Amino acid sequence: MASIGQPIDRVDGHLKVTGRARYAAEFELPDVTYAVLVQSTIGAGEITGFDLARAKAMPGVLAIITPENAPKLSIKEGPQQVVRAPLLQDMRVHYNGQHVGVVVADTLDRAAAAASAVRVHYRREEPVTSMDAVLGQAYVPTRFRNGERPPDTRRGDPDGAFSAAAIRIEANYTTPVEHHNPMEPHATIARWEGDRLTVWTTTQGISAAQQSLATLFGIDRGKVHVLSPYLGGGFGSKGNTWPPAVIAAMAARMVDRPVKLVTTRAQMFTSNGYRPRTIQKLRFAADADGRLVAMRHDGFAQTSMPAVGEFAEPVGLATEMLYACPNVAVTHRLVALNAGLPTYMRAPGLASGNFALESAMDELAAALKMDPLEFRLRNYAEQDPHEKKPYASKALRACYQQGAELFGWARRSPEPRSMREGDVLIGWGMATSTYPTHRMPAKACVRLEADGHAVVQVGTQDIGTGTYTVMSQIAADALGLPLERIRCELGDSALPPAPISGGSMTVASVGPAVLAACQAVRDRLFEHTRAEPRFGLQNAPTDALRLEDAAVVGPEGRVGLAELLGSKGVEFVEAEGSAKAGEEHERYAMHSFGAQFAEVRFDPLIGQLRVSRFVGAFDGGRVMNAKTARSQLIGGIVYGLGMALLEETHVDGETGRIVNANVAEYLMPVNADVPDIQTILVANDERTSNPLGAKGIGELPMVGVAAAVANAVFHATGVRVRDLPIRIERLV
């Protein structure tokens, strides 16, 4: 039976729950030393000197590296993922919590003690910490989406249509700084052997890390070996090659011993990016029949000072394409603050942007006195209105219909504050979700052994989403073998290269490469079969042969693998496969879609707001594994609930220093916050987007959750909250 689509347990699940899956920091190297970062305590300025005497004299200290003695790196060229600052290359301080040094000692405790004894002298400058204060200095991103598209787009005449429209809303929405906080911290072990560098590091992109490190240290890519067999979550925070990994390698070179550097939870708040704060100004209008006539979405996002880098949160992407509206304008602007470099965080752009977009849609529906779902259906885009192309597939109507049915949406009473249970106000809200279907080139290697076992090798990495499992399933089905006969090797830069695990594109990118490698193996076996007359299948057409139970099976017989390979005098067949997007990406618009439905309960006397029920229905294309897919959907919705109600990084306005750099005060949902979540994956068997038909479900389920909750809060209370997270002080 085909394994694709089945609810299959993770192949690495047992290793993980028994502690045998080894994560980056857990590799044991002889002679390893420990590095602890020293971070700035000012928000902007210049380091005037270090007082290291006390730290240097402490027991076990091997080296203290600061900009005064750090090796110079080649920071000019390199892949997009390389983060060029702060790498201890100069004395400038661009943000509070910036790395300004690192202490290496023979034990972790000694390194930590000495790190806290390092004194840094500064010339202080006034940090810029508030977007609102410098919004007037917002500027156009220099390389929006890596230069692949302009930051501003427009169709029709949105301003003219807005002025003339019957029903208009104009509102500003904000989303806060959020941190990914994966369970596993940022961790690297670096070891030099001559000019060869090996790093065990927690990264969402081993190939990018390999290239980044090679560039920075000025060595050939082939001399850098990156290993990342398991990750304890990334959510975007491990997409770039962040300074701690580079500083670990730098330190290892300085002390000439392996160095392990694991950031503390607090250091993670200034070490590996974050979701930047956004201010979004929306002007939407509809005619009296509820047809959208104008959408204007002006997005402002914070970024770091240019010397650190630039990251442009793309908040307007869904506004361009989600609804059939003739007049649309989207702009993206940046505001530079004395803060670290922001980065991708689960559903970058879409999560923040969709909160504004889908809240505004709800506001417009309320102004029209129209059911919010009906309003969305009335503006359903049958083709992509931005790219003006047909969709490869779009089952959003089915998402709306099946989600609404399961939720019981038809029983919603339209007026705010009209549903209650005793003193408790109940609200129902919904929102649309979407995420683009990406695909990048990838290669894979598959080896089929004579004994009917196969090895899949591909230089992707499993960030916890189930990549080992899904790649094994793809190979099992393509080779006609049971899943347990497949061994999957990932997370090693020596394997065939694959893209970063981000953008919900791993299955779409890597899966076809694994499939192609399996098909190449199969083709070679069929060729051998037909070439050998004694198997009696020399006249069988290729499409009449199949692989089944470690044998080639044809219309008139079968030949076992052992016999077949034995006849060739080999023990295995191995083939490489590669796959990349074709011209279908020019012809079709590719997106996944979903419909989110939330129920909230608000107890006004005590300001208690809880989400009591949630339904999400999604079109993520073809489902690879019903179990890991459901986990992704539930996990994404929980991530969205955190965004809606809890998550926010508090930055002290005076110093630019983060006040809640810990997981006691940076609130994420606990089990008690998570209600009954029901998910639906609507049927979609298209194969246009990619040979597997997987459109991506990693980020889709969190998009729209915050808006659905905010819309439910409005329905419950009559209060429209336009700033995340939704705080009870706005409601009491």
Add this chain to the structure above:
Amino acid sequence: MQEFSLIHPASTRDALVAGAAQGAKFIAGGTDLLQLMKDNVESPARLVDLETLGLTDIEAGASGLRLGAMARMSDVAAHQAVQDDWPVISQALLASASPQIRNMGTIGGNLLQRTRCGYFRDTGFSCNKREPGTGCPAIGGENRMRAILGGSEHCIATHASDLAVALMALDATLELHGIGGSRRVPIAEFYRLPGNTPHIETVLHPGEMIGAVTVPRSAAARNSRYLKLRDRASFEFALVSVAVAMEMANGAIDDIRLAAGGVGTRPWRLPEVERSLHGKAPTDAILRDAAGRAGEHAQAARQNGFKQTLLRGAVLRALQTSVA
């Protein structure tokens, strides 16, 4: 974390001698102290481990309840007599922290936990409580979680313990042991307001430790409860919490005790509310009027004014539940 020596005393007497040394600190469950040490907020040269001393007894007698300072939060919360006769204590403990922390955390340690103020817990900030005289950035900074009652121009840090709020309502007494002898201090006199010495949080003398907590038995204590409000449903410190103990006689409120958490620089008794309820029949109007007096003299900072509204709502809900 800085290097320290760890001492396992053989007796309470030994512990007190060791604890009297310069730079010494007692360690009980360590759930707070270790965090503070890792963050260099506390850097004791010597830790005196109280684990070996016993002090874990939970005794419910005719006169009241006696909790050894080293009794675990989870054990006290699960104790049948505590649940029956002092339910507010059990509820306050179960609303605290997480099961893992409650398994380690002790009664004495809970009462001496330090504030969660992020400015206090990060040596990268100035803080009058951590380093007297350096200033209080919380007052003009991120202060949503800070206190609206009992603050000074030097400190508005909130007291973090739920248990202390329950004990405050029940008029508990602390048994303190020092090298010079033992004494008993009512919990109402134990915690100090920050004033201009926010680094001195209690009346404990240097080297003195909590040995036990005693709580009188009363009809009101039997009808007591704890209501804790927070953004997250569990595992979070209080935005506002209320402990209430109430006894009715002949249709009127005969004994009423109320204390609040999350709002004060120390656990906060609400005498103004108690006074307006005493001897009255608990009609809805009376309860509303009384709840409306809670936190009369509150002083809000930029982000925490809503706590007063929330406090009054919480008091009303707790009172309504108590008379139901």
